[in-house]
Amino acid sequence: MEKETRLIPFRAAKLIIGYLHNSLTEVENDELDEWVGQSDDNMKIFEQLTDQVDDGVFKSLMQQQLLQF
DSSP: OOOOOOOOOHHHHHHHHHHHTTOOOHHHHHHHHHHHHTOHHHHHHHHHHHHTSOHHHHHHHHHHHHHHO
C-alpha cells in the first residue's frame, strides 16, 4: 500500500516547529490551535508530527538551557 502524502501550509509547518521547540508566543499558539481545529486532517497531521517526538528530547533541551544560566 502506498503511503499517503499530505502537504501542509508553510506557516503551519513553522508553527509546529515552534511548538516542538516550545518557542511559540501566545498569538502563535492560538494560530496553531486554530489551524489544528480547522479540520480532522489538520488534527491528524499535528498528532502524527508531535507524537513521534521523544519526551527525552525536551528534557535534554531543558537541561542544556538550565546549564547555560
